[in-house]
Amino acid sequence: MSTIVETAAKPRLVMSRAKAFNVALAVGVVVVLIVSGLTQPEFLSADNLVATVRAAALIGIAAVGMTFITLTGNFVSLSTEQTAVITAILCAMALGAGWPMWAAVVVPLAVAMVIGALQGIFVALGLNSIITTLGAGAAIFGIANVITNSKTIQARVPDPMWLGTARPLGIPIQVWIFVVLVLITMVVLRKTSFGRTVKMIGSNSNTARSSGLRITRAVVASFIIASVFAGICGVLLVAQVNQAKTLNFTGFNIDVVAAVLVGGTAIQGGEGSTLRTALGAIVIAMLTNYMLLAQYEYGTRLIITGFVVGGAVIAFNWVRGKSSS
Amino acid sequence: MPKRAKLWLAPLALAAVGLVAACGGSTSTSAASSAAAAPAAPAASSAAAEPAAPAASDAAAAPATMDGGGKSISVFMPSTSNNYLAEWRRGLEATAADLNYQVTVVENNFDQSEQDLQIQQALASGTKADIYVIWPADSKAGVASLRSLSQTGVPTVVANQPPPAEAVPFMTMYAGVNDYLNGQVAGQLELGARDAAIAAGMKLNSPEGNLVEIMFTPGYQASVARHDGFIDATKAAPFNMLASEYSGFDAEAGYNTMSQLIAANKGKGIDFVYAHNDALALGANKALNEAGIVPGKDVMVVGGTCHGDLTALENGQQYGSGLQAARLEGNVVALAVARYFNNDGTVLDGEDSPEPSPEFPATSTAPYKYNYIPNPGLVFSSDEAANKAILDDTVLWGDTMRNLCTY
Numbered sequence: 001m002s003t004i005v006e007t008a009a010k011p012r013l014v015m016s017r018a019k020a021f022n023v024a025l026a027v028g029v030v031v032v033l034i035v036s037g038l039t040q041p042e043f044l045s046a047d048n049l050v051a052t053v054r055a056a057a058l059i060g061i062a063a064v065g066m067t068f069i070t071l072t073g074n075f076v077s078l079s080t081e082q083t084a085v086i087t088a089i090l091c092a093m094a095l096g097a098g099w100p101m102w103a104a105v106v107v108p109l110a111v112a113m114v115i116g117a118l119q120g121i122f123v124a125l126g127l128n129s130i131i132t133t134l135g136a137g138a139a140i141f142g143i144a145n146v147i148t149n150s151k152t153i154q155a156r157v158p159d160p161m162w163l164g165t166a167r168p169l170g171i172p173i174q175v176w177i178f179v180v181l182v183l184i185t186m187v188v189l190r191k192t193s194f195g196r197t198v199k200m201i202g203s204n205s206n207t208a209r210s211s212g213l214r215i216t217r218a219v220v221a222s223f224i225i226a227s228v229f230a231g232i233c234g235v236l237l238v239a240q241v242n243q244a245k246t247l248n249f250t251g252f253n254i255d256v257v258a259a260v261l262v263g264g265t266a267i268q269g270g271e272g273s274t275l276r277t278a279l280g281a282i283v284i285a286m287l288t289n290y291m292l293l294a295q296y297e298y299g300t301r302l303i304i305t306g307f308v309v310g311g312a313v314i315a316f317n318w319v320r321g322k323s324s325s
Numbered sequence: 326m327p328k329r330a331k332l333w334l335a336p337l338a339l340a341a342v343g344l345v346a347a348c349g350g351s352t353s354t355s356a357a358s359s360a361a362a363a364p365a366a367p368a369a370s371s372a373a374a375e376p377a378a379p380a381a382s383d384a385a386a387a388p389a390t391m392d393g394g395g396k397s398i399s400v401f402m403p404s405t406s407n408n409y410l411a412e413w414r415r416g417l418e419a420t421a422a423d424l425n426y427q428v429t430v431v432e433n434n435f436d437q438s439e440q441d442l443q444i445q446q447a448l449a450s451g452t453k454a455d456i457y458v459i460w461p462a463d464s465k466a467g468v469a470s471l472r473s474l475s476q477t478g479v480p481t482v483v484a485n486q487p488p489p490a491e492a493v494p495f496m497t498m499y500a501g502v503n504d505y506l507n508g509q510v511a512g513q514l515e516l517g518a519r520d521a522a523i524a525a526g527m528k529l530n531s532p533e534g535n536l537v538e539i540m541f542t543p544g545y546q547a548s549v550a551r552h553d554g555f556i557d558a559t560k561a562a563p564f565n566m567l568a569s570e571y572s573g574f575d576a577e578a579g580y581n582t583m584s585q586l587i588a589a590n591k592g593k594g595i596d597f598v599y600a601h602n603d604a605l606a607l608g609a610n611k612a613l614n615e616a617g618i619v620p621g622k623d624v625m626v627v628g629g630t631c632h633g634d635l636t637a638l639e640n641g642q643q644y645g646s647g648l649q650a651a652r653l654e655g656n657v658v659a660l661a662v663a664r665y666f667n668n669d670g671t672v673l674d675g676e677d678s679p680e681p682s683p684e685f686p687a688t689s690t691a692p693y694k695y696n697y698i699p700n701p702g703l704v705f706s707s708d709e710a711a712n713k714a715i716l717d718d719t720v721l722w723g724d725t726m727r728n729l730c731t732y
Contacts, residue, residue: 042588042591042592045588047587047588047591047616048585048588048589048591051585051587052588054584055581055585058577141406145405149411150406150407150408150410150411150412151408151411151731151732152408152633152731154633154634165611172615240576241580241608241611241634242634243576243634245408245633246406246408247406247408247574247575248577289585289588292570292585293585293588293589295568298543299543
């Protein structure tokens, strides 16, 4: 009897916790906005806010994709950076070879899909996700070096691509894509059986398996989503700067993981949301921007960012522990 | 894995292979192709030194008198996954081959501890090279490895990053870029940009002109040296430095940094931008354009190292750039080695800073303690045809600026 009471109570706890996290992040964003605006008036200018969200967009897109992997309990992908790089390189090569834009976008994204699927299959078969993605990242980076001969690949598109430079309603296209992807993934996670399966696998994979959920399919799909989202970042980069090289996206893995963690997604899986991940990316970008405006020394900025990321992760874990005890 | 999924993965994999195969040819650029018929000097005026207008020379050809007889050069360097290092290696290997030297290269992942281990293993093998070349992953942390190499009694050349003063006795000589000079050249270009802006009627936001500097990453020695060189070159008529901001190495980093600097300094106004390389300048240009600030008209942008996309130089949105060529830096290392052996191990005190020359240096005299590559600055205008002519007709050490800057 008591077991029935417990299982009935659990979903309510999880829901309220998720809401609490969302509120906490939203409050965090508002507090940062108010404090920053009071101390640095330029911070609240429309141009600066757009620039800040634009700076968060690529990291945010990749982090939203990676959230699916984290939710399945497979921690994070350490091949996000390399997937973005090789997609960018393939896109630039295709454009340089005269391919039409749609093909130069779709084919590299399809390659990213394959890259994600292969990693997902290995992880679903039981390999450790960290080791798998670490190895995959090294292999992908090696391939990127070989096919470019360590040279910059010029897209050779005479006019800037709208995909990199358009500003509908004055907002950079990258930000629109970021917002749309967040909305789509929120619906997928909340309203589809796939989304619920992803969370269930992370919460308790044994239960998910015994319930007949298609774990392999969900894990592979999560890796595909993460990989394609990283690929989108690669394509957007080429659209913007008209070139690609292996040096692009340096440090991207760490930035993306930080956004996921600051967003409060449980590293062990089962709990989190893409909206929170997006807010995590924006919080980090806002913080960085504020410190730049306030002319903090670079080292000081790193220290503060480190404390904020670490503090957020500790706080979320503490709240999670309190509410589940 | 569901069967249906397997079916749709197969064509995607084939598409990937097809794309790579179809595009493979676009990755390579011919190093010497345009050196065959370079016409007269470009008309660009420049506050900085410019390479003299060359008649076309053959592609970089090392002096034939310094045959190395197959001596071995053992190189320890960070990974050629970095475009600059890859081009440096190609330059070193090309000149070494011309001079009949055998080159072996051991790369590390920009990790000094890994390089230290590689050097210890190489020394423990008992096989000595005729000369060592070390590009330290970290110039200060790499002192221990430099000392280990020097203790073998084999001459040791340091590349790209000069060692700190206390480690100079451990090196036979240095060969490579002079980042301080690079910064000075950029400073002179920026001074010229200010003169050009005033002459064109551009209204500056402060009497000196407001400037932002976009640097590489923190702790990167080249960034410190370039900043110092820039400040020294402009100290007689300094700019009003609004911000000096660390960024990265690529266009995306330059874009992000510049877009935030624009917002941060909107009330003050930015007149000049100094980016430590042209990839950062490219990103900065994108951010400026998006903000409605037209480079070349509303703001003058100078880059430190020409690299990659030359569009901004061609269309005049970038005022100037330093011709610091990675391949020449590799060339000069092999050349210094050959000069060393050609003169029975003599190294002269002081430094060798050759003037920009269209011909590959034919000197076979003893090398100096510090052997630098030329680093001319070039100015571009609103005349696109003239700008393209500068890129195609300016020849340094046997190759055009366009080729030297494309890697």
